[in-house]
Amino acid sequence: MDEQLCYAYAVVRSSDPPERTALADVRGVAGAPVTLVRSGAVAAVVSAVPREEFSEAALKVGLEDIRWLEATARAHHLVIETLAAHTTVLPMRLATVYLDEDRVREMLRERETTFTTLLDRLADHVEWGVKVYAEVPPASPPDPVAAGRPADEANPGRAYLRSRRHQRQEREDAWRLAEEAVRRTEEQARGLAVERTRHRPQEGGLAQAPGENVSNDAYLVPRRLSEEFRSRMLHAADGLHGIRVEVTGPWAPYSFTAPLAPDAQEEARRR
Incomplete structure (x- = not known):
């Protein structure tokens, strides 16, 4: 055999x-x-x-x-x-x-x-990965005393609500800035990238970089325009506090050729 x-x-x-x-x-x-x-x-x-x-x-x-x-x-x-x-x-x-x-x-x-x-x-095309990360505050409000701020001893409930409002505003601001960064990456890609594939944002162990992965896109770019594309993406979050754009590549066009063949289990069943 x-x-x-x-x-x-x-x-x-x-x-x-x-x-x-x-x-x-x-x-x-x-x-x-x-x-x-x-x-x-x-x-x-x-x-x-x-x-x-x-x-x-x-x-x-x-x-x-x-x-x-x-x-x-x-x-x-x-x-x-x-x-x-x-x-x-x-x-x-x-x-x-x-x-x-x-x-x-x-x-x-x-x-x-x-x-x-x-x-x-x-x-003569290559793939570039573009991920947007945001430093989003946690959903639960911090303890004002633990955070180094004196609690409102006369009305601890009011202090708690004030803390929640403040944190909610911080989260809304972070998401707003993240959305602006995503919009900028899309805008900067126009005229350079010929295709885009959207992947699911990475979570847990897959999200190896700090911050919350807001978008996870792949762009197909002519090789001759690669350096201009990379430069534009690296500056897409300029001036946006707590927002970062990660650019990876150039890669073979993985995101623009799948599925080319059955996966291993499907092929095994054909034997």
């Missing part, structure tokens, strides 16, 4: 030779060398991975293991970003696995028109 499966990272034009240039020294998921499977005008960037680690049952376990997931994601994105520095690339979802290279060729034949259309549209 074949103990290897075929892990797919991305789709590129078959005329590109990245396996002899960009990917020559790159190791992908599970430390495997990376190569291309060609079909017509397109090719899939793939590597062999062990069945025992990437079968349907194994993936269900692995995707719940934070260390395995992080290592796999790092290797996956390294391959894609290496490619993106040399050619137009259509990233595939993390952990997209096929039975063998013949199944990959079949997928490429079925979707060649879709892939070539996307490659034409995304040529």
Whole structure:
């Protein structure tokens, strides 16, 4: 029984030779060398991975293991970003696995028109991430004594209500400024970005930066306009107290190509 499966990272034009240039020294998921499977005008960037680690049952376990997931994601994105520095690339979802290279060729034949259309549209474009963060006061009012302010001993209820009104006003002001920052980013993107994708604001452990994530957008920008786009976004919150704009990129156009292939569980069921 074949103990290897075929892990797919991305789709590129078959005329590109990245396996002899960009990917020559790159190791992908599970430390495997990376190569291309060609079909017509397109090719899939793939590597062999062990069945025992990437079968349907194994993936269900692995995707719940934070260390395995992080290592796999790092290797996956390294391959894609290496490619993106040399050619137009259509990233595939993390952990997209096929039975063998013949199944990959079949997928490429079925979707060649879709892939070539996307490659034409995304040529010489990159993705930039733009997040707006706001320092929003907590919903519960602070204890005036604990905060270093003397309480109104004659009327503690009045002091409490005054504190609530003050905090409510602070929260309203923070949200108003955040909305203004989002409006500015949208305005500054006009004439530079050709597309935008809105993602869900990050919460909890995903929101690694301080403050509350108010917006989480991805913009598709012509490569030649990237530095102007970045500069505009970095200044979008100028003069807005407690508001910060985080700009990340440039990236391969992850947000503008999905879904290119079924996820790992869906593909496993096709085997």
